[in-house]
Amino acid sequence: MDELELLKKDWNKQSEYKKLSVSDIYPMLHKKSSSIVKTLFYISIAELVFWILVSAIPYVCSDNYKERLDKIYDSEHLFTIMTLFSFGITILFIYLLFKSHKTISVTDNAKKLMENIIKTRRVIKYYVLYNLIIGGISLLIGFYYALHNDPETAKNMGSFGATERTIMYLILLGFTIIFILVIWLFYKLIYGLLLKRLNRNYKELEKLEV
Numbered sequence: 001m002d003e004l005e006l007l008k009k010d011w012n013k014q015s016e017y018k019k020l021s022v023s024d025i026y027p028m029l030h031k032k033s034s035s036i037v038k039t040l041f042y043i044s045i046a047e048l049v050f051w052i053l054v055s056a057i058p059y060v061c062s063d064n065y066k067e068r069l070d071k072i073y074d075s076e077h078l079f080t081i082m083t084l085f086s087f088g089i090t091i092l093f094i095y096l097l098f099k100s101h102k103t104i105s106v107t108d109n110a111k112k113l114m115e116n117i118i119k120t121r122r123v124i125k126y127y128v129l130y131n132l133i134i135g136g137i138s139l140l141i142g143f144y145y146a147l148h149n150d151p152e153t154a155k156n157m158g159s160f161g162a163t164e165r166t167i168m169y170l171i172l173l174g175f176t177i178i179f180i181l182v183i184w185l186f187y188k189l190i191y192g193l194l195l196k197r198l199n200r201n202y203k204e205l206e207k208l209e210v
Contacts, residue, residue, distance in 0.1 A: 029204055030107065037100050037198075038101050041101055045094060048087065086134060093127045097124075100123065114205050121195060128191060136180045
């Protein structure tokens with residue numbers, strides 16, 4: 001009888017502890033998750049502004065740069081279309097993060113919060129993957145047009161033999177791979193740290209749901 005009573009007492013303590021944990025921990029996890037997504041939102045805006053400045057300042061301030069771009073890209077709209085498309089994807093990403101932040105801010109249960117964390121992680125994963133792919137493709141397209149349409153580069157290429165051309169293509173490919181790795185490290189550093197915190201919150205929420 002004494003053992004049974006002790007077991008019941010221990011069970012009641014565990015139940016009370018679990019209720020206390022849920023009521024105390026969930027608001028904290030909710031606040032942290034909302035804050036993390038809000039920070040991601042602000043970082044994405046800063047990233048958009050940065051790339052707009054990087055793209056626009058040399059083009060606007062340097063006539064030589066503008067003239068060279070016009071020569072390299074035989075279609076005058078190609079560079080503009082590529083830039084606008086890239087900015088459009090970034091703006092869409094910002095909107096999705098803003099929507100995630102608003103949704104998480106008003107979430108009132110652990111299950112919904114977990115679902116929103118999963119959606120946010122997925123959005124960031126696809127955005128980073130998109131940037132890695134589009135960054136590599138854009139660089140390769142830039143190299144292609146530079147090699148074929150830039151008069152100075154085309155002149156130098158004319159004097160290259162087969163071996164020299166192969167070496168040059170390998171160097172450009174290696175440069176593209178390094179460029180993609182740098183972008184990946186950038187996102188790993190900026191978004192990766194915040195995603196780890198978001199994942200940590202998700203795991204804590206899973207424990208509360210058990």
